[in-house]
Amino acid sequence: MRFFIRNDAAAASDHVASYIVDRINHFAPTPAHPFVLGLPTGSTPLGVYKSLVETYKAGEVSFENVVTFNMDEYIGIPRDHPESYHSFMWKHFFAHVNIHPTNVHILDGNAPNLEAECVEYEAKIQAAGGIDLFLAGMGEDGHIAFNEPGSSLASRTRVKTLAYGTILANSRFFGNDLDKVPKMALTVGVQTVLEAREVVVLALGARKALALQRCVEQGVNHMWTLSALHLHPHSMIVCDEDATLELQVKTVKYFKDIEQVARTQGFQQILPSEVRTGPAPVPTTIVTDEFPAPTIHSPQPTTSRLLRATPATEYPLRSRSSSPDFSARHLLATPETEYTQDTEYTLDSRSGTPDFMPDSMASRIGDPSLLRRTTPNPEQRQPRQRSKSPALVSASRLNGIKV
Numbered sequence: 001m002r003f004f005i006r007n008d009a010a011a012a013s014d015h016v017a018s019y020i021v022d023r024i025n026h027f028a029p030t031p032a033h034p035f036v037l038g039l040p041t042g043s044t045p046l047g048v049y050k051s052l053v054e055t056y057k058a059g060e061v062s063f064e065n066v067v068t069f070n071m072d073e074y075i076g077i078p079r080d081h082p083e084s085y086h087s088f089m090w091k092h093f094f095a096h097v098n099i100h101p102t103n104v105h106i107l108d109g110n111a112p113n114l115e116a117e118c119v120e121y122e123a124k125i126q127a128a129g130g131i132d133l134f135l136a137g138m139g140e141d142g143h144i145a146f147n148e149p150g151s152s153l154a155s156r157t158r159v160k161t162l163a164y165g166t167i168l169a170n171s172r173f174f175g176n177d178l179d180k181v182p183k184m185a186l187t188v189g190v191q192t193v194l195e196a197r198e199v200v201v202l203a204l205g206a207r208k209a210l211a212l213q214r215c216v217e218q219g220v221n222h223m224w225t226l227s228a229l230h231l232h233p234h235s236m237i238v239c240d241e242d243a244t245l246e247l248q249v250k251t252v253k254y255f256k257d258i259e260q261v262a263r264t265q266g267f268q269q270i271l272p273s274e275v276r277t278g279p280a281p282v283p284t285t286i287v288t289d290e291f292p293a294p295t296i297h298s299p300q301p302t303t304s305r306l307l308r309a310t311p312a313t314e315y316p317l318r319s320r321s322s323s324p325d326f327s328a329r330h331l332l333a334t335p336e337t338e339y340t341q342d343t344e345y346t347l348d349s350r351s352g353t354p355d356f357m358p359d360s361m362a363s364r365i366g367d368p369s370l371l372r373r374t375t376p377n378p379e380q381r382q383p384r385q386r387s388k389s390p391a392l393v394s395a396s397r398l399n400g401i402k403v
């Protein structure tokens, strides 16, 4: 996941808007091959829409061959209600750019059959060739679209009951009257979003800080559905400084450093070209006599090893140790080498996995029957007598160990 932090909401919104413009222009959409854009509502994307409209008016982007799919819509308020997502999208974006109304798709929260509406919506996304870029905001509880905490991460477009926290948060658009906020909505699912070729999330303000922290620093969790983005190969979060308030300083520094290094090295984090220009052909493996099918080595069964065998020789654990055996083995491999910290570093970087230490799970379990092993346990072997090389003696002095 890429993560960009900007000083304020305006800079973060501009970053996202110019990113979208770049994607559309690079895609060079045509009527037969339109760019398919997923869109959110809420206060968060307002700056992005404003910037996109300005860019369009400056002649730097066209929405002529852009097809859109909105994330969600309330159930039970008229389409022309000022707070319906239909009204929102036309007011803030569609009415100001050259998009064809027939290319705009927004779920109908008043459809006679809501389930059928959802199924049809997924089919329309498929028919359009899938979504190239899904822009999203996030709820204060980390929801994406209206996928409230506890939503299945495999969910698709469906009817969703809104969480109390969401109703409370969105009541500001309904005169702070909770009774006026719809209690249900239609929403694309988490899986619908994950199937987009790219997902871009904008998070602004301190009220998103906790959710952002959960989604960026913690694992994939169905209670913070935006965290499912970690499963997406091309996802990006852009936020302002206020939204980082709950993140660890080292997390913020790390992501800022990545961006800085990329800039100074002239390396842009761009997507593979096939992602940017529509669906890539499915790769096929050509098998000939000259290039036979590769052998796939199946992993060794682990059960027996866990129960009573000696995994150490096959799967050594990577734990640093100052045991005599550790030092001796390394030095015996290069007896002419004088043991210094530098030498150890050289060995590390050359071998990649220098610090193997025999171990076995069975030895940690206090079950006497596990000591009856059928294969030799390296830990119980008698140490072999080794001659003391000069290097070994030198190392022993440095480490204070007996060899």
Ligand SMILES: N[C@@H]1[C@@H](O)[C@H](O)[C@@H](COP(=O)(O)O)O[C@@H]1O
Pocket (backbone or CB within 6 Å): 040, 041, 042, 043, 044, 045, 071, 072, 136, 137, 138, 139, 140, 144, 145, 146, 166
């Ligand atoms: N369904 C929408 C979400 O798509 C949006 O991300 C969220 C955040 O809204 P805001 O940007 O106003 O904080 O609001 C609603 O719940």
